[in-house]
Amino acid sequence: xxxxxxxxxxxxxxxxxxxxxxxxxxxxxxxxxxxxxxxxxxxxxxxxxxxxxxxxxxxxxxxxxxxxxxxxxxxxxxxxxxxxxxxxxxxxxxxxxxxxxxxxxxxxxxxxxxxxxxxxxxxxxxxxxxxxxxxxxxxxxxxxxxxxxxxxxxxxxxxxxxxxxxxxxxxxxxxxxxxxxxxxxxxxxxxxxxxxxxxxxxxxxxxxxxxxxxxxxxxxxxxxxxxxxxxxxxxxxxxxxxxxxxxxxxxxxxxxxxxxxxxxxxxxxxxxxxxxxxxxxxxxxxxxxxxxxxxxxxxxxxxxxxxxxxxxxxxxxxxxxxxxxxxxxxxxxxxxxxxxxxxxxxxxxxxxxxxxxxxxxxxxxxxxxxxxxxxxxxxxx
Amino acid sequence: xxxxxxxxxxxxxxxxxxxxxxxxxxxxxxxxxxxxxxxxxxxxxxxxxxxxxxxxxxxxxxxxxxxxxxxxxxxxxxxxxxxxxxxxxxxxxxxxxxxxxxxxxxxxxxxxxxxxxxxxxxxxxxxxxxxxxxxxxxxxxxxxxxxxxxxxxxxxxxxxxxxxxxxxxxxxxxxxxxxxxxxxxxxxxxxxxxxxxxxxxxxxxxxxxxxxxxxxxxxxxxxxxxxxxxxxxxxxxxxxxxxxxxxxxxxxxxxxxxxxxxxxxxxxx
Numbered sequence: 001x002x003x004x005x006x007x008x009x010x011x012x013x014x015x016x017x018x019x020x021x022x023x024x025x026x027x028x029x030x031x032x033x034x035x036x037x038x039x040x041x042x043x044x045x046x047x048x049x050x051x052x053x054x055x056x057x058x059x060x061x062x063x064x065x066x067x068x069x070x071x072x073x074x075x076x077x078x079x080x081x082x083x084x085x086x087x088x089x090x091x092x093x094x095x096x097x098x099x100x101x102x103x104x105x106x107x108x109x110x111x112x113x114x115x116x117x118x119x120x121x122x123x124x125x126x127x128x129x130x131x132x133x134x135x136x137x138x139x140x141x142x143x144x145x146x147x148x149x150x151x152x153x154x155x156x157x158x159x160x161x162x163x164x165x166x167x168x169x170x171x172x173x174x175x176x177x178x179x180x181x182x183x184x185x186x187x188x189x190x191x192x193x194x195x196x197x198x199x200x201x202x203x204x205x206x207x208x209x210x211x212x213x214x215x216x217x218x219x220x221x222x223x224x225x226x227x228x229x230x231x232x233x234x235x236x237x238x239x240x241x242x243x244x245x246x247x248x249x250x251x252x253x254x255x256x257x258x259x260x261x262x263x264x265x266x267x268x269x270x271x272x273x274x275x276x277x278x279x280x281x282x283x284x285x286x287x288x289x290x291x292x293x294x295x296x297x298x299x300x301x302x303x304x305x306x307x308x309x310x311x312x313x314x315x316x317x318x319x320x321x322x323x324x325x326x327x328x329x330x331x332x333x334x335x336x337x338x339x340x341x342x343x344x345x346x347x348x349x350x351x352x353x354x355x356x357x358x359x360x361x362x363x364x365x366x367x368x369x370x371x372x373x374x375x376x377x378x379x380x381x
Numbered sequence: 382x383x384x385x386x387x388x389x390x391x392x393x394x395x396x397x398x399x400x401x402x403x404x405x406x407x408x409x410x411x412x413x414x415x416x417x418x419x420x421x422x423x424x425x426x427x428x429x430x431x432x433x434x435x436x437x438x439x440x441x442x443x444x445x446x447x448x449x450x451x452x453x454x455x456x457x458x459x460x461x462x463x464x465x466x467x468x469x470x471x472x473x474x475x476x477x478x479x480x481x482x483x484x485x486x487x488x489x490x491x492x493x494x495x496x497x498x499x500x501x502x503x504x505x506x507x508x509x510x511x512x513x514x515x516x517x518x519x520x521x522x523x524x525x526x527x528x529x530x531x532x533x534x535x536x537x538x539x540x541x542x543x544x545x546x547x548x549x550x551x552x553x554x555x556x557x558x559x560x561x562x563x564x565x566x567x568x569x570x571x572x573x574x575x576x577x578x579x580x581x582x583x584x585x586x587x588x589x590x591x592x593x594x595x596x597x598x599x600x601x602x603x604x605x606x607x608x609x610x611x612x613x614x615x616x617x618x619x620x621x622x623x624x625x626x627x628x629x630x631x632x633x634x635x636x637x638x639x640x641x642x643x644x645x646x647x648x649x650x
Contacts, residue, residue, distance in 0.1 A: 007449040008581050011456060015575045049578030062578040072578075 003299075009071060012064075016072045019048060020079035028080035031208040032353050035200065037164050038083050038208055042117050050076075050087060052115030054096040054243075059111035061099070066243065066305035070250040074298075077254020078261075081357030082208025084254060085364075086121065088247035089160035089209070090114070093365075094122020096243060097169050097185055101228030101236050110167060110187070120166030120190065125156040125214060126237060133370045135171065135234060136180050141216060143172035143186055145223065150186055152219040160364075162197050163210035165190050170216070171233050183233035187225045194219040205356030243308060244365045245318040249301045249325035252361045253294060256329040259336035259354045260290045266340055266349075283339055290332045297325035316378040323371040326361035333358045382435040382530070382540060382560075384426040385489060386459065387482050387497040387509070388419040390443040390450050394502060404617040413446050415453060418498025420573035422566045425528055426496050427458035427574075433530055433540060436460045438489060442470055442481050448591070455584035456576035463489070467593040469601045474611040477604035479512030484597040486517060492561055493539065499523050499565035510565035520558050523565035524548040531557065 005013070023041040031038055045051050053069045055061020062068075069091065076084035095114050098106060113119050131138025141154025152172055162168060167189045175182035188195060196215040203211060228236050264287060267278035277283045300321035307314035333355040337344030344351045362368045392411040399406055415423075426437045439454035441447055442465040451462045463485060470481055486495060495517075500507040507523065514521030527546035533539075540560065547554045548567055558564075576584075594600065601607050628634030642648040 007452055008585065011453055011576070011581050011584075012578055015578075015581065019575055047577060048575060053578070057579060062582075064578055064582065068578065 005067075005071070009068060012068055013071045013075060015048070016050070016075040017078075019044070019050075020075050024076060024083050025079035028083070028208070029347070029350060029353065031080070032082065032205075033207075033347075035202070035207040037086065037210055038080070039164075041083060042086070042121070042164075045087070046116035046118065051090060051117040051121070052095070052111075054091045055099050055111045055115045059099070059107050060115040061095075061111065062115075065309040066246055067302060067309060070246055070301055070305045073247050073250035074254040074257070077251035078258040079254075080208055081251060081255050081354065081360075082206045084251045085206050085209040085357075085360075086161050086164070088244070088251060089123060090117075090121040092244045092247045093124035093240060094161065094165070094167075094169060096240050097124065097227055097236060098122070098187070100239070101185070101232075103224070105224070106187070106227070113166070121161045121164050123159055123161040123165040123168045124237075124240065125159045125162070125168050125170045125188075127156060127158045129155060129157045129213070133366060135183065135237065137178070139171055139173050139183055141170065141172050142176065143170075143174050143184065145174075146220075148223045149220045150223060150225065152186065152188065152216040152221070154216050156214040156216075158201070158211055159214055160209060160211050162190070162212035162214055163200055168195075168214070169227060171237055174230060174233070180234050181231040183237075184230050185227040185233045185236055186221060187227055188216070188219060188221055192219050192221060204359060205353070206360050241365060242315045242318050245322035245371070246301060246304050246308065246314075248361055248365045249297065249304075249318075249322040252322075252325040252329035252358060253298050253301060255354045255358045255361070256290070256294050256297075256325075256332040259329075259333045259351055259358075260287065260294065262349065262351055263287065263290075263336040263339040266343075277339065286335045286339060290335060293328045293332060297321070297328045300324055316375055319366070319371040319374040319378075322366065323368055323375070326358070327368060329358040329361055330355070382429060382433045382493045383438070383491050384429060384435065384494045384496060385438045385440055385486055385492045386419070386423045386426045386454070387495065387513070388415050388423065388439055388441045388451075388454055389498065389501045389503075390414070390441060390447055391416045391501060391503040399618040404620070406616060406618060413444070413450055415450065416498060416502030417568045417573070418500065418502060418566065420457070421568050421570045422496040422498055422564075423454055423457055423459060424571045424573040425566060426494075428571070429494070429528070429530060430458075430460075435493070438463060438492075440482065440485055440489075441465070442473075442478060448589075451589060452581075452584040453576065455587045455589070456581040457574060458576075458580070459587075461588040461590070463590045463592060465592050465597070469594050469599075469605045472606035472609060473604050474609040475506055475508035475512060476610070477608050479509050479516060480604050481597065481599060482509070483513050483516035484599050485592065486513070488592075488597050494543070494560055495519070495563045497563070497565060499525070499567050507565070510563050514563040517563070519561055519563050521563040521565070522547055522556055522558055525564050525566045526553070526569040528564065528566075528570070 049062035052061030057063040114122050143150045143152045170186050170188050174184040194217040198213040200210040267283050270277045304314050304317040304321040336351050343349050390413045396411050397406050430437050437459045439459035439462045447464045522545050524547050525545045526548045529544045530540045531542040544557050
């Protein structure tokens with residue numbers, strides 16, 4: 001057993017760290033306030049490999065292992081949660097289904113541009129106004145074959161990156177009789193007539209990452225824009241979500257690490273009762289607990305990533321990692337505010353932003369409750 | 382154009398702590414990395430190669446940790462690397478280090494340009510570029526912040542000259558130099574690129590040669606601690622003498638602080 005990152009992984013961490021310090025962190029507060037997407041940083045991410053982490057090398061991607069992705073997302077999460085969220089949604093949700101299930105022609109057609117981000121990012125549309133995790137029974141967006149075209153009608157909600165995407169992988173019901181084999185994934189370019197992308201949602205956190213509702217009104221795409229197999233949309237989606245959990249957990253670790261780093265710095269400087277905060281046992285315990293929880297979550301995330309890279313089943317492990325990492329991040333950010341006192345509650349310090357960002361992590365890509373269901377199902381089956 | 386870039390592995394300066402009682406820097410166990418000047422030199426070499434073709438060789442002397450550190454140079458775009466690791470190189474003074482580098486460059490043989498940081502980020506002695514130039518009998522320019530390859534009239538032939546701008550603090554001196562030459566660069570030269578992930582993963586597949594003293598024909602009489610004529614007497618942090626002036630009254634404080642800043646030349650009258 002070896003817990004040491006390879007030299008390449010360490011170098012990659014430093015590269016993403018330096019990039020985040022230069023391009024992402026300095027604008028995090030401003031973009032959170034204005035709810036703007038950091039387009040300049042994304043332009044620079046393509047050549048670095050950050051937009052092709054789930055794309056094989058032969059299609060212009062970086063073709064890296066999950067551990068390298070986890071490391072990158074952790075570093076981006078430390079700098080700006082919203083920016084990291086758009087990166088993970090692009091890679092893990094938008095590009096991954098094309099890489100995993102796309103035909104040779106589809107991969108050649110879409111992946112090289114997505115790896116550079118030149119035409120926009122990728123998004124995955126699952127959730128609907130009335131349906132979250134209950135995809136089998138709930139998805140109402142339907143696609144019907146008319147000649148050589150799919151005609152899509154319906155609506156989607158809470159779609160990360162839709163406003164900055166060039167294409168959206170859309171989960172549609174292709175068999176009206178229902179059941180687990182009635183759903184399919186279809187690629188919809190955002191320029192397609194009839195696709196309406198609504199203004200970005202007003203959110204509590206993750207504000208630098210656009211989230212939009214979508215309406216599909218007789219949206220027509222070629223028949224061969226079907227991704228993978230007809231009727232396998234649910235299975236393909238669940239496979240994608242297993243990997244996505246590792247990404248969300250990684251961002252949570254970044255948020256928690258940034259928050260506690262800020263709190264440690266503050267605790268060493270700020271004095272109360274004649275001594276620095278850091279000399280009070282109450283504060284020391286909060287810091288010790290936080291560091292311990294972050295490390296535990298990090299190990300679970302890295303292990304889930306390692307299992308995925310080995311080709312082993314990792315569904316339970318990624319659910320456990322996401323559950324622990326996201327709940328931990330909320331708790332650590334909460335305590336980091338506590339250590340800062342009133343200043344932690346002020347937008348003058350970045351901690352309150354991290355707390356707001358961390359709040360989404362226990363909801364997006366499967367709530368904590370869904371993670372517990374996944375874990376329990378695997379344990380009890 | 383074949384370019385050799387000499388790179389020094391230095392401790393991460395941002396992580397040095399100073400012991401408050403003794404003023405000694407704590408440097409044990411700190412990560413080793415390439416300094417900014419070295420990376421600027423490598424970046425420039427890669428840019429020149431991208432336009433004019435040729436090969437970039439990264440060259441470094443140091444500890445076994447160099448086997449890992451050098452991958453960053455390969456990931457950034459060096460075509461191959463030569464690392465020199467031998468206990469007898471340890472504790473060389475600037476002359477010893479320059480001798481190791483010069484002998485290695487002689488052994489490599491084919492080169493048009495030697496680029497390196499004008500000084501190293503840790504010791505900042507600035508001795509290596511002129512010493513290498515002297516040992517190899519080559520022209521040398523230091524404090525270089527701009528490099529331009531002078532195109533030959535015959536486009537097909539290799540460039541024979543470069544034009545460099547040397548930083549003289551209050552002016553820039555532009556000099557044309559015949560190749561091969563040794564150029565010491567400053568960090569104003571460029572912004573080094575971040576290595577893309579795919580290049581990082583491929584770095585260890587690029588050729589990396591590890592040479593010892595026998596390979597370049599140097600002995601313990603010429604390099605290392607025995608040959609060193611420079612002795613470090615102290616490396617303590619300077620004494621910080623804070624005046625500790627506290628103004629209780631804000632109005633008076635602002636006026637006094639402005640006055641003090643004007644006296645120090647920070648603010649103009």
